[in-house]
Amino acid sequence: QKEVEQNSGPLSVPEGAIASLNCTYSDRGSQSFFWYRQYSGKSPELIMFIYSNGDKEDGRFTAQLNKASQYVSLLIRDSQPSDSATYLCAVKVASKLTFGTGTRLQVTL
Amino acid sequence: NAGVTQTPKFRILKIGQSMTLQCTQDMNHNYMYWYRQDPGMGLKLIYYSVGAGITDKGEVPNGYNVSRSTTEDFPLRLELAAPSQTSVYFCASSWSGQPNTGELFFGEGSRLTVL
Numbered sequence: 502q503k504e505v506e507q508n509s510g511p512l513s514v515p516e517g518a519i520a521s522l523n524c525t526y527s528d529r530g531s532q533s534f535f536w537y538r539q540y541s542g543k544s545p546e547l548i549m550f551i552y553s554n555g556d557k558e559d560g561r562f563t564a565q566l567n568k569a570s571q572y573v574s575l576l577i578r579d580s581q582p583s584d585s586a587t588y589l590c591a592v593k594v595a596s597k598l599t600f601g602t603g604t605r606l607q608v609t610l
Numbered sequence: 611n612a613g614v615t616q617t618p619k620f621r622i623l624k625i626g627q628s629m630t631l632q633c634t635q636d637m638n639h640n641y642m643y644w645y646r647q648d649p650g651m652g653l654k655l656i657y658y659s660v661g662a663g664i665t666d667k668g669e670v671p672n673g674y675n676v677s678r679s680t681t682e683d684f685p686l687r688l689e690l691a692a693p694s695q696t697s698v699y700f701c702a703s704s705w706s707g708q709p710n711t712g713e714l715f716f717g718e719g720s721r722l723t724v725l
Contacts, residue, residue: 533712544700593712
C-alpha cells in the first residue's frame with residue numbers, strides 16, 4: 502500500500518464548477534497535511550495545509566480532513582482555467598513530507 | 611531574499627559520470643530536502659537534513675550522497691550516473707521553529723538527463 506494515494510486523473514470540470522480532489526494516507530501517525538499545486542514544468546507551490554479534523558477554508562479552496570478514515574480532500578469552488586494543474590497531496594510525519602503522485606485537473610471552458 | 615537556489619537548471623550526463631547538484635537557501639531554514647520527480651509522477655524523497663551535520667535517507671537514496679556542512683547549503687552528489695537517474699530534481703527547505711506550518715519552499719528544479 503502506498504503511503505499517500507491519489508487518483509492520477511485527469512479530472513475534467515467545466516469552468517465555474519466545483520472540483521473535488523481526494524487523497525488517502527496509510528500512516529496513522531501523520532501530523533499535518535498539505536495540498537500543493539504544480540503547473541507543468543514548474544515547482545510545487547503550497548495552496549493549503551490542515552492539521553485538525555474538519556474543514557478549513559481559504560478563498561475558493563476548502564481542505565477537509567478525516568483522520569479516522571485517513572483521507573484528506575481539496576475542494577475548489579468556481580473553478581477557473583487557471584486552476585488547471587496537477588495537485589499534489591502531501592503528508593507530514595516527523596520531519597518528512599511524503600507526496601502522492603498527484604491529480605491532474607483540467608478546467609474546461 | 612532569493613529563497614532556494616538550485617544549480618544547474620539543466621544538465622546532460624553520460625553513463626558513469628558523476629556530478630553535484632547545488633542547493634542553497636537564504637531563509638535560515640534548518641530543514642532541507644532533495645526530491646526527484648519522474649514524468650507524470652509525484653515527488654520521491656532522496657535525502658533530507660534537519661540541521662548542519664545531520665542527514666538521513668529518504669525513500670530512494672541509492673546512487674546519491676549528500677552533505678550538510680552549513681545551514682545554507684545542501685549539495686546532492688550523483689556517483690556513476692545511470693539512465694534511471696534521469697529526472698527532475700527539486701531541493702526544498704522548511705522552518706521547524708514557530709510558527710511551524712511545515713510548508714516546503716522549493717527551488718526551480720534541476721533537469722538531469724543521463725544518456
